Amino acid sequence: MSRTPLDTVEHAAATPDVELPWAELGLKKDEYERVVEILGRRPTGAELAMYSVMWSEHCSYKSSKVHLRQFGEKAPESDAMLVGIGENAGVVDVGQGYAVTFKVESHNHPSYVEPYQGAATGVGGIVRDIIAMGARPVAVVDPLRFGAADHPDTKRVLPGVVAGIGGYGNCLGLPNIGGEVVFDACYQGNPLVNAGAIGVMRHEDIHLAKASGAGNKVILYGARTGGDGIGGASILASETFDDAKPSKRPAVQVGDPFQEKLLIECTLEAFAEKLVVGIQDLGAAGLSCATSELASNGSGGMRVTLDDVPLRDSTLSPEEILMSESQERMCAVVEPEKVDRFLEICEKWDVIATVIGEVTDGDRLEIYWHGGKIVDVDPRTVAHEGPVYERPYARPDWQDTLQADDANKLPRPETSEELKDQVLKLVASPNQASKSWITSQYDHFVQGNTVLAQPEDSGMIRIDEETGLGVAIATDGNGRYAKLDPYHGAQLALAEAYRNVATTGAKPLAVSDCLNFGSPEDPAVMWQFAEAVRGLADACQQLGTPVTGGNVSLYNQTGEAAIHPTPVVAVLGVIDDVARRTPVAFQEEGQLLYLLGDTREEFGGSAWSQVVHDHLGGLPPRVDLERERLLAEILISASRDGMIDSAHDLSDGGLIQAVVESALLGGKGARLIVPDGLDAFTFLFSESAGRAVVAVPRSEEVRFNDMCGARGLPVTRIGVVDGDTVDVQGEFALPLSELREAHEGTIPALLK
Amino acid sequence: MTARIGVVTFPGSLDDRDTQRAIRVAGAEPVALWHKDKDLKQVDAVVLCGGFSYGDYLRAGAIARFSPVMEPLLEQAKAGLPVLGICNGFQILTEAHLLPGTMLRNDHLHFICRDQKLRVENAETAWTTDYSAGQEIHIPLKNNDGQYVADAYTLDKLEAEGRVAFRYLDFNPNGSQRDIAGVTNEAGNVVGLMPHPEHAVEPLIGTGRTDGLPFFTSILKKLVNA
Numbered sequence: 003m004s005r006t007p008l009d010t011v012e013h014a015a016a017t018p019d020v021e022l023p024w025a026e027l028g029l030k031k032d033e034y035e036r037v038v039e040i041l042g043r044r045p046t047g048a049e050l051a052m053y054s055v056m057w058s059e060h061c062s063y064k065s066s067k068v069h070l071r072q073f074g075e076k077a078p079e080s081d082a083m084l085v086g087i088g089e090n091a092g093v094v095d096v097g098q099g100y101a102v103t104f105k106v107e108s109h110n111h112p113s114y115v116e117p118y119q120g121a122a123t124g125v126g127g128i129v130r131d132i133i134a135m136g137a138r139p140v141a142v143v144d145p146l147r148f149g150a151a152d153h154p155d156t157k158r159v160l161p162g163v164v165a166g167i168g169g170y171g172n173c174l175g176l177p178n179i180g181g182e183v184v185f186d187a188c189y190q191g192n193p194l195v196n197a198g199a200i201g202v203m204r205h206e207d208i209h210l211a212k213a214s215g216a217g218n219k220v221i222l223y224g225a226r227t228g229g230d231g232i233g234g235a236s237i238l239a240s241e242t243f244d245d246a247k248p249s250k251r252p253a254v255q256v257g258d259p260f261q262e263k264l265l266i267e268c269t270l271e272a273f274a275e276k277l278v279v280g281i282q283d284l285g286a287a288g289l290s291c292a293t294s295e296l297a298s299n300g301s302g303g304m305r306v307t308l309d310d311v312p313l314r315d316s317t318l319s320p321e322e323i324l325m326s327e328s329q330e331r332m333c334a335v336v337e338p339e340k341v342d343r344f345l346e347i348c349e350k351w352d353v354i355a356t357v358i359g360e361v362t363d364g365d366r367l368e369i370y371w372h373g374g375k376i377v378d379v380d381p382r383t384v385a386h387e388g389p390v391y392e393r394p395y396a397r398p399d400w401q402d403t404l405q406a407d408d409a410n411k412l413p414r415p416e417t418s419e420e421l422k423d424q425v426l427k428l429v430a431s432p433n434q435a436s437k438s439w440i441t442s443q444y445d446h447f448v449q450g451n452t453v454l455a456q457p458e459d460s461g462m463i464r465i466d467e468e469t470g471l472g473v474a475i476a477t478d479g480n481g482r483y484a485k486l487d488p489y490h491g492a493q494l495a496l497a498e499a500y501r502n503v504a505t506t507g508a509k510p511l512a513v514s515d516c517l518n519f520g521s522p523e524d525p526a527v528m529w530q531f532a533e534a535v536r537g538l539a540d541a542c543q544q545l546g547t548p549v550t551g552g553n554v555s556l557y558n559q560t561g562e563a564a565i566h567p568t569p570v571v572a573v574l575g576v577i578d579d580v581a582r583r584t585p586v587a588f589q590e591e592g593q594l595l596y597l598l599g600d601t602r603e604e605f606g607g608s609a610w611s612q613v614v615h616d617h618l619g620g621l622p623p624r625v626d627l628e629r630e631r632l633l634a635e636i637l638i639s640a641s642r643d644g645m646i647d648s649a650h651d652l653s654d655g656g657l658i659q660a661v662v663e664s665a666l667l668g669g670k671g672a673r674l675i676v677p678d679g680l681d682a683f684t685f686l687f688s689e690s691a692g693r694a695v696v697a698v699p700r701s702e703e704v705r706f707n708d709m710c711g712a713r714g715l716p717v718t719r720i721g722v723v724d725g726d727t728v729d730v731q732g733e734f735a736l737p738l739s740e741l742r743e744a745h746e747g748t749i750p751a752l753l754k
Numbered sequence: 755m756t757a758r759i760g761v762v763t764f765p766g767s768l769d770d771r772d773t774q775r776a777i778r779v780a781g782a783e784p785v786a787l788w789h790k791d792k793d794l795k796q797v798d799a800v801v802l803c804g805g806f807s808y809g810d811y812l813r814a815g816a817i818a819r820f821s822p823v824m825e826p827l828l829e830q831a832k833a834g835l836p837v838l839g840i841c842n843g844f845q846i847l848t849e850a851h852l853l854p855g856t857m858l859r860n861d862h863l864h865f866i867c868r869d870q871k872l873r874v875e876n877a878e879t880a881w882t883t884d885y886s887a888g889q890e891i892h893i894p895l896k897n898n899d900g901q902y903v904a905d906a907y908t909l910d911k912l913e914a915e916g917r918v919a920f921r922y923l924d925f926n927p928n929g930s931q932r933d934i935a936g937v938t939n940e941a942g943n944v945v946g947l948m949p950h951p952e953h954a955v956e957p958l959i960g961t962g963r964t965d966g967l968p969f970f971t972s973i974l975k976k977l978v979n980a
Contacts, residue, residue: 173806260809263766288802443864443866444867445865450769450960724799
């Protein structure tokens with residue numbers, strides 16, 4: 003479609019007074035003035051499109067950057083880090099020449115608007131990040147949070163999100179091995195759909211997002227570019243230049259997992275033949291992001307001819323092409339003599355591939371349209387030198403009141419009958435109930451390397467068939483704890499994920515995080531964010547697990563009501579031989595049950611306080627990271643040396659929740675004895691951190707006790723695997739059949 | 755000497771490498787076949803594996819059925835070449851009319867992934883001789899379109915001729931008629947089923963059972979002894 007005149011760089015310089023819709027595109031006045039200052043003239047429409055989208059909160063991290071720096075500044079010494087924060091995803095050395103890349107991201111807002119496509123494209127985006135590092139994706143995980151389980155809108159959002167994750171991930175052939183599902187009224191209207199992925203490669207196959215070598219070609223491949231996912235660009239395109247044009251385009255992208263599967267295979271084939279110099283996936287901000295990041299990370303500049311971009315809709319304006327977030331596209335930098343072979347591989351996989359530009363020896367990113375130069379910028383100013391805000395933050399007034407409302411003072415069960423009823427109520431509550439209705443919609447088996455999948459403590463994938471080398475991943479986050487104390491809440495999220503990885507026998511190595519918060523313009527939310535980041539960075543330093551990358555999602559709030567601060571932490575671990583992994587399920591009757599760690603009266607933010615009293619107040623469980631580290635060492639040693647046959651970490655719901663899960667999964671009951679010094683209620687429901695329950699074969703009892711004793715980990719014998727009831731001696735006995743009905747019936751009944 | 759068993763990769767095939775591994779675990783030699791191949795590289799048997807060929811945006815298997823590799827496959831299968839279709843492969847075989855019936859979307863309208871109990875009804879096909887008739891096994895199942903349907907005449911005929919190879923036990927996961935999980939052709943060389951035996955060949959992986967391995971040892975014995 004022709005437009006007169008084309009807003010070229012020349013035209014912009016000659017018409018300084020033309021008003022541009024910078025405010026509608028989300029830029030602040032001073033931000034727009036900064037663009038003008040950088041360019042020394044007003045931006046063209048295309049340039050404005052690029053700056054506005056790349057300087058958005060989502061792409062620039064402008065509110066969070068000053069805090070996120072701590073992850074680098076406090077990063078512990080680690081031999082395992084191969085690629086750190088700033089690339090598409092971090093890369094960790096797992097030994098035997100293998101490297102693993104992993105990352106967690108959010109797709110929260112789109113998933114509320116259009117649950118199926120929002121969640122599906124969330125999986126698609128994170129998987130492309132993994133491919134862009136040079137790795138074959140081997141698994142996905144999905145930490146999810148929804149509004150109240152019985153709210154009518156949850157019935158709209160949840161099944162769509164789950165079907166979208168399944169529909170996309172299953173069709174890609176990626177086993178879904180973990181994640182979480184949490185319900186809380188605070189997520190009503192702001193569900194959290196986080197998606198994580200893991201990829202595996204050899205060290206020498208690591209690829210980076212950079213365009214180097216003048217004369218190298220820039221190839222766009224994958225799906226055609228359409229009008230989906232264009233936020234503000236349509237305003238720019240229609241209102242400024244062309245009033246006759248329909249302006250509203252769908253803001254949520256639509257996924258095509260089949261196309262993405264082809265993209266994975268053809269990209270990996272190109273990597274295998276060493277055809278790729280640099281690579282970037284097209285996600286948020288589409289071509290604007292890919293071209294500016296590739297160019298600014300490389301040694302030269304880049305020239306792109308936008309007319310060559312294959313389009314799904316021929317009426318798209320150049321601004322829209324630059325901002326389109328059409329899915330399943332990637333951008334590769336390829337040496338000229340290898341271009342033919344690269345295109346051949348794309349053709350083999352029926353993937354459209356087009357040379358759209360080349361690397362230049364200058365330092366400018368220049369983009370042409372219909373022969374005119376419509377973009378001429380220093381790519382660094384677009385990709386990396388966006389605004390940075392030191393937003394004000396302040397501990398909210400209500401924090402003291404909240405912490406003073408002590409959950410330890412809530413009425414406790416007075417009779418054995420009441421205790422039993424509360425156990426049944428707990429294991430049947432939506433947050434504690436079995437999520438198999440959800441997870442059975444995900445393929446766990448594809449690729450034939452899944453050693454453990456949900457509901458295990460961590461998902462585990464074998465990466466070498468000969469040696470048995472494997473990786474484990476767990477994601478955790480407890481918004482209730484973080485609301486009570488964001489600093490320690492974030493540390494508890496890390497501690498739980500770290501413990502979960504160790505419980506399965508793997509050694510925790512590195513961290514990725516997805517930080518979900520309300521509006522950064524609210525000083526109370528900003529304080530929560532600052533505290534959580536500080537807490538997480540401190541804890542990562544102490545545990546020796548560096549943050550390799552992640553994602554921040556702000557503005558998760560409706561009106562004044564923000565979600566609970568919800569830092570979701572993913573911990574990646576390595577296990578030398580997956581044959582030594584420890585499952586959750588009880589394996590054999592007669593094995594002895596031991597509780598590792600200390601149990602205190604800690605009920606603030608607990609599942610019990612929520613389920614029985616609908617209460618949130620007090621302080622979360624105490625954090626002791628040295629204890630977590632010791633516990634992890636013991637669990638890993640015990641797994642390696644065959645001293646334990648099953649293990650389960652204790653977290654929300656406390657000991658009774660863990661024992662019930664192990665019993666139901668193994669189809670074997672347990673007899674429990676309340677240890678000296680503890681009352682039955684605290685024994686069963688406390689959520690003290692740094693604990694796990696293990697089942698020890700009788701032949702290993704002495705050796706196991708000696709090890710714990712020698713290393714100073716408190717260990718208490720609490721019972722035995724036995725029978726078909728969970729029997730808390732002197733209190734109650736619940737048949738497994740009754741527990742199963744309670745535990746497994748809830749979610750299907752709510753969502754049918 | 756061992757047998758060479760081909761595994762076809764269509765665009766969107768997912769379990770091709772897994773199936774090759776299962777063939778290796780059983781002691782045979784896997785041979786990768788590409789959907790555009792016009793010959794079968796002289797393999798002794800073929801597995802059409804699971805996945806979403808062409809995204810299954812039309813009926814599952816409906817497009818893959820027209821791939822170039824299907825021409826020699828049809829011809830040789832009719833002449834006795836052993837062919838196993840797993841999940842999407844089963845769907846392709848029904849679309850190609852090598853096996854009767856068709857698959858609809860699961861009756862509950864959700865994708866389902868579970869460890870599924872089956873009964874081996876026919877232990878005399880090329881792919882099932884290492885089972886015994888009536889044997890109960892557990893094989894992972896994972897599909898969106900697994901509801902087996904056919905007209906009553908066809909179903910009666912299949913049952914009368916012993917051509918129902920596998921039935922779902924305890925729980926029908928997708929609404930399949932008469933609990934049918936897999937069927938065979940008259941000659942017993944072509945077998946299709948929805949569950950995934952290639953995901954049950956190693957004790958540590960997946961559900962931790964090896965109940966799927968006899969598929970691959972059955973065919974190996976048959977081919978090596980032939």
